[in-house]
Amino acid sequence: MFKKITDELRVLARSSPEDKYLLATGLKELNNVVAMTGDGTNDAPALKKADIGFAMNIAGTEVAKDAAGILLLDDNFSSIITAVKYGRNIFDCIRKFLQFQLTVNLVAIFMAFMGAAVLKESPLTPVQMLWVNLIMDTLAALALAT
Amino acid sequence: MPYPRDEYIISPQMCINIVTNAIHQIILLSIILFNGPSIFGVESSIGVTIETWNSTNGVHFTIFFNIFVFLQVFNFLNARKLKADEINVFEGFMDNQLFLMIVAAIFICQIFIVQFGGKSFQCVPLTMHQHIVSIIYGATMILFTIVAKKFMPDSLFNNVEIFRQGEVVQSYNVDGIFERYYRQPATERRNSRHRNSDRN
Numbered sequence: 622m623f624k625k626i627t628d629e630l631r632v633l634a635r636s637s638p639e640d641k642y643l644l645a646t647g648l649k650e651l652n653n654v655v656a657m658t659g660d661g662t663n664d665a666p667a668l669k670k671a672d673i674g675f676a677m678n679i680a681g682t683e684v685a686k687d688a689a690g691i692l693l694l695d696d697n698f699s700s701i702i703t704a705v706k707y708g709r710n711i712f713d714c715i716r717k718f719l720q721f722q723l724t725v726n727l728v729a730i731f732m733a734f735m736g737a738a739v740l741k742e743s744p745l746t747p748v749q750m751l752w753v754n755l756i757m758d759t760l761a762a763l764a765l766a767t
Numbered sequence: 768m769p770y771p772r773d774e775y776i777i778s779p780q781m782c783i784n785i786v787t788n789a790i791h792q793i794i795l796l797s798i799i800l801f802n803g804p805s806i807f808g809v810e811s812s813i814g815v816t817i818e819t820w821n822s823t824n825g826v827h828f829t830i831f832f833n834i835f836v837f838l839q840v841f842n843f844l845n846a847r848k849l850k851a852d853e854i855n856v857f858e859g860f861m862d863n864q865l866f867l868m869i870v871a872a873i874f875i876c877q878i879f880i881v882q883f884g885g886k887s888f889q890c891v892p893l894t895m896h897q898h899i900v901s902i903i904y905g906a907t908m909i910l911f912t913i914v915a916k917k918f919m920p921d922s923l924f925n926n927v928e929i930f931r932q933g934e935v936v937q938s939y940n941v942d943g944i945f946e947r948y949y950r951q952p953a954t955e956r957r958n959s960r961h962r963n964s965d966r967n
Contacts, residue, residue: 654769654770654771654772672771672772673772705769709769709770712770712776713849715776716776716777716778716781716849717846717847717849718846719776719777719781720777720781720784720785720845720846720849721842721843721845721846723777723785724784724785724788724789724792724842724846725839725842727785727789727793728789728792728793728796728835728838731789731793732793732796732800732835735797735800736800740800740813740814742813742814744800744812744828744831744832745828745831745832745835746888746889748887748888748889749832749888749889749890752836752880752888753835753836753839756836756839756840756873757839760869760872760873761843761846763865763869764843764865764866764869764870765843765846765847765866767863767865767866
C-alpha cells in the first residue's frame with residue numbers, strides 16, 4: 622500500500638507527527654536516501670529517523686535543532702541544495718584522491734619490495750621517492766580536490 | 768545519485784580500478800626493470816652504487832624513474848572519472864584550470880629534474896627519443912583503463928567480495944506495481960541483517 626502511494630505522493634497536507642515519521646521510515650525501507658526538513662517540535666521524530674535532518678535555525682524549536690543533523694542558518698530551503706552540492710562534491714573529491722593515492726602507493730611499495738628482494742637495491746633512490754611523494758600527496762590533493 | 772549513509776568510501780568499482788591499474792603498472796615497470804637494457808639498448812643499472820654511478824650506466828634507472836612518474840601523471844587523468852560507465856576521462860577536462868596547471872607543472876618539472884638533476888637525483892640527461900617513449904609508456908595507462916572498464920567481464924570480479932557490486936533491479940511486484948530498487952550483494956545484505964538484529 623505504501624509503495625503504491627509513495628510513487629505519486631507530492632504533497633501531504635495536515636499531516637500528524639506519526640505521518641511524517643511513517644513517511645521517513647517507509648522511504649528508508651524502500652532503500653531510498655531520505656532528507657527531512659522541519660522546524661517544530663512535532664517534526665523531531667521524523668528528523669531523527671531520516672538519513673539526514675535539516676532544521677531551521679531562526680524559526681526552529683530547540684527540540685527540532687537537537688534532533689537534526691544540519692541547521693539551516695538562514696531558514697532558506699534553497700540552502701538545502703547548496704548543502705547537498707557541497708556534500709557530494711567533497712565525497713567525490715575524497716574518492717578521486719583515494720583512488721590515485723592507493724594506486725601509487727601499491728605500485729611504489731611493490732617496486733621497492735621487489736627491488737629489495739630480487740636486486741638487493743631499490744630502483745628508485747630516496748630523492749626520487751621524495752619527488753614522487755610530492756606528486757602524490759600535495760599536488761594530487763590540490764589537483765583532484767578542486 | 769545520493770550516497771547512503773553506510774556506503775563504503777572505496778566503492779567496489781574503485782577497488783577494481785585500483786587493482787587493475789596497479790597490476791598494469793607493476794607489470795610494465797617490471798618489464799622495464801628487467802628487460803629495459805635490451806629494449807632501449809642501454810647499459811644495465813642493476814648493481815650500480817653511488818660510487819660507481821656515471822652517465823652511461825645510470826640511463827636505465829633514469830628511464831625507469833621517468834616512466835614511473837609519467838605513469839602517475841596519466842593516472843591523474845584516470846582518477847578524475849571513477850564509475851564504470853564513465854569511459855571518457857577527458858570529459859570537462861578544460862573546465863578546471865588549476866588541474867591543467869598542476870599537470871603541466873609536473874610534466875615540466877619532471878623533464879627538468881631528469882635533464883638537470885645530476886648526481887643528487889641520480890638522473891642522466893635523456894635523449895628526445897627516450898623522453899617521448901617514456902611518455903608513450905605512461906599514456907598506455909589511459910588505454911588500459913578504457914579496456915579494463917569496458918571489456919573486462921563483470922563475472923571476473925564478482926567472485927571476489929570486495930569487487931562485488933550491487934545492481935539496480937527493475938520488476939513488477941505482486942501488486943502489479945513497477946518497482947526499481949538497488950539490490951545489494953548477498954554478503955552486504957547478510958551483514959545488514961546482522962546489524963539490524965544487533966539493534967533489536
